[in-house]
Amino acid sequence: MPAAASPPAVPAPSDAPLHERTPVRVALLGCGVVGSQVANLLLEQSPDLGARVGAPLQLVGVAVRDLTRPRDGVPAELLTDDAEALVDTADIVVELMGGIEPARGLILRALARGASVVTANKQLLAEQGPVLFEAADAARADLSFEAAVAGAIPIVRPVRESLAGDQVNRVLGIVNGTTNYVLDEMTTQGMDLDDAVKRAQELGYAEADPTADVDGFDAAAKAAILASLAFHTRVSIHQVAREGIRGITSDDVDWARRTGYVLKLLAIAERTGEGVAARVHPALVPTDHPLAAVRGAFNAVFVEAEGAGPLMFYGQGAGGRPTASAVLGDVVSAARDRLIGGKGPQESAYASLPVLPSDAAVTRYQVRLEVADRTGVLAQVAGVLAEHGVSIDTVRQSEALTAPFEAEPASEPAPGAVPDEGEPVARLVITTHAAREASLAATVAALEGLEPVRQITSVLRVEGV
Amino acid sequence: MPAAASPPAVPAPSDAPLHERTPVRVALLGCGVVGSQVANLLLEQSPDLGARVGAPLQLVGVAVRDLTRPRDGVPAELLTDDAEALVDTADIVVELMGGIEPARGLILRALARGASVVTANKQLLAEQGPVLFEAADAARADLSFEAAVAGAIPIVRPVRESLAGDQVNRVLGIVNGTTNYVLDEMTTQGMDLDDAVKRAQELGYAEADPTADVDGFDAAAKAAILASLAFHTRVSIHQVAREGIRGITSDDVDWARRTGYVLKLLAIAERTGEGVAARVHPALVPTDHPLAAVRGAFNAVFVEAEGAGPLMFYGQGAGGRPTASAVLGDVVSAARDRLIGGKGPQESAYASLPVLPSDAAVTRYQVRLEVADRTGVLAQVAGVLAEHGVSIDTVRQSEALTAPFEAEPASEPAPGAVPDEGEPVARLVITTHAAREASLAATVAALEGLEPVRQITSVLRVEGV
CATH class of the missing domain: 3.40.50.720 (NAD(P)-binding Rossmann-like Domain)
Structure with missing residues (x-):
């Protein structure tokens, strides 16, 4: 050379x-x-x-x-x-x-x-x-x-320059158009994941090998860049907790809708008192949140800043x-x-905040589980959550979807009741208040060991509330 | 000195x-x-x-x-x-x-x-x-x-810098939080204009004298600045056609909803083959347009660029x-x-495109009118529009709100039929295809002179379709 x-x-x-x-x-x-x-x-x-x-x-x-x-x-x-x-x-x-x-x-x-x-x-x-x-x-x-x-959306410059006099606390981004298209098709057309991915491939939104999109690698790279920009701290992709949409079922999407949410794959960068963290995972977003309206293959980045308040940048995230x-x-x-003879802004890494491990994240959760349909089971389940310091926001039972009711039921199971293999099963949808990821993981493990629990159907994070 | x-x-x-x-x-x-x-x-x-x-x-x-x-x-x-x-x-x-x-x-x-x-x-x-x-x-x-x-929303820098390699064709902005709050209250709470303005004043969104907001002066200044930035052409506030929301009734808001729109006060800057234009007026925005979801006192600027496609910037437009x-x-x-020792971007006015008069604007319109409820009136009305080169998209009649029907009715009025003072009145809601403002004005004047027309209830522009 x-x-x-x-x-x-x-x-x-x-x-x-x-x-x-x-x-x-x-x-x-x-x-x-x-x-x-x-x-x-x-x-x-x-x-x-x-x-x-x-x-x-x-x-x-x-x-x-x-x-x-x-x-x-x-x-x-x-x-x-x-x-x-x-x-x-x-x-x-x-x-x-x-x-x-x-x-x-x-x-x-x-x-x-x-x-x-x-x-x-x-x-x-x-x-x-x-x-x-x-x-x-x-x-x-x-x-x-x-x-x-986020492709065409001006987001790097606004965060680097327009918000240079502000403090960003949180970034929630829909930064992968393929997965947003897939989840949107599942939500609006009732497709299952595989069919929606095939559709995205036919339309040229997804590659023949959709791994980079579906498993969240693309979003994780963008989360690292957004976190670095927003918090003036170097965050590498290896520090981003990542979970893609591969496990998402039509049932998840349907329950999201029924409980007032939309499922989105989010790239999240947030600052807490202890440091900063970046993660990518599917999340339930309330239907009235601006991100919920981001349809098809569009991208959007929602920024919460100390002075500016909530901001959102919306547009096409890919395409020539x-x-x-x-x-x-x-x-x-x-x-x-x-x-x-000047120069644009340099990398700003002066803050160098600690990058936190993924299990330090604090979010709300929605846990769906199937339990034996008998008196007192809800009390047992609620007890497990309470033991782990996870506080319940709402509980919905079965398909009834009546108004949220008290977590404390009126009666307890008869002492010595024996589980009946053929007994009917009830579905519980529990939405928690903010809890540490580690506490939630321990709660889920304990629920899995609880006698009346037949299945933990899904555990999804809730963001934007 | x-x-x-x-x-x-x-x-x-x-x-x-x-x-x-x-x-x-x-x-x-x-x-x-x-x-x-x-x-x-x-x-x-x-x-x-x-x-x-x-x-x-x-x-x-x-x-x-x-x-x-x-x-x-x-x-x-x-x-x-x-x-x-x-x-x-x-x-x-x-x-x-x-x-x-x-x-x-x-x-x-x-x-x-x-x-x-x-x-x-x-x-x-x-x-x-x-x-x-x-x-x-x-x-x-x-x-x-x-x-x-648009207050906290980074819009000047993205348009000046991020889009410096693109061509902006159109800007649609909700740039006045007070009027957006007022229209939102009218839409969601069924308030009339005066009550919604009073509410905005109580909450500190509107001044004691709300003229600058309600009559569109504030939005017009912002439209001039946005047009100058977007089109590299000097546009002054005196070249912005301006109409505020003072004439908007609960009925307008209600009919907007019933026909699939939301009423917003928009600042519009657009480029045509002949030049550029800026205007401020209330407009019907389709409910699935990203601007339709901008609630309360929030602002948003929707930009259509040649390469980037649609972009939207959302956030708080006012407040300390x-x-x-x-x-x-x-x-x-x-x-x-x-x-x-450098310098940010200077004013970019190299394009110096002609600034067009307001009556050169081409938009869709929704015209609501009351007519004598008799056979053949629709044909007369449709004829007036056709004469002026204004093409009809849909017509809805009375409160029925059935599917849009053909503008060509089956039968004509009997020759020599005489208007009956006490006869029943029907309401027509006509949405046009894109038409010149001047043609539409001439059409409305002709409709006012048409015998069976009892009243032109409202004429509103439709944007974002």
């Missing part, structure tokens, strides 16, 4: 007509769905974009692995398979390859030369963010990543055009910063 | 401990609901804010008109009634006085010295934005105004704490820019 050339001179603001000014040179790494859109927009709209920057934006090349594959609308002479040489000619490097290597090495190479970097690589940021940010700070170069979280819009916004800002 | 001193030296980034670095000096003009919150947050959180900036933020003074009035939590020694002298000592001037003068003169004075300015003054920006932006550009100083539109959050975000950004 040749030694990197010294960075090209930064073009200065000028009074010359736009097209005569020194262009800002943009290199693109990757030319997939998003990359080809970015390339086309840079080629088509370049005079317009130039006016916003104050100098022309010039696409100097597009690095691809396979030079023989035609790239829609991208002239063949711009394509190259020598990504390193391309990086060495650019003022701004746009990394849209995804994955760890060679993306990581190319970004570090660009930053070392003083080039600005725009990336949509959530995996790389969530795993190796600190390495990249330190390189950007050392080079006093911009490292921007609006497209890495929407993601390209976020990338271009970062390119224009990076280009402006270069012309001005 | 003494000649303005030369601007104070810009503090440089430093490796010294935070508290030893040269502070960024912040002056506050005005100490009302928002101002006192900003002062308190600067005083209380200053180490935390300093870490985000890279240097301490120092509140050097608060200019007020009445020195004798105590200001909650603000030490008396910081208060001054000499705003000009205070401006001359500051790196960043935060203008929260409102109104045109003396705010305008003080902002220009600050900019002339090279100080950065943060303002929440929507009236001044909407009336005299270009003067202020030119002064900021000449001084290469930041002029920020996140708090001027939320607005102070937006102001502080701007202060932190301006302070960072000063340390870096």
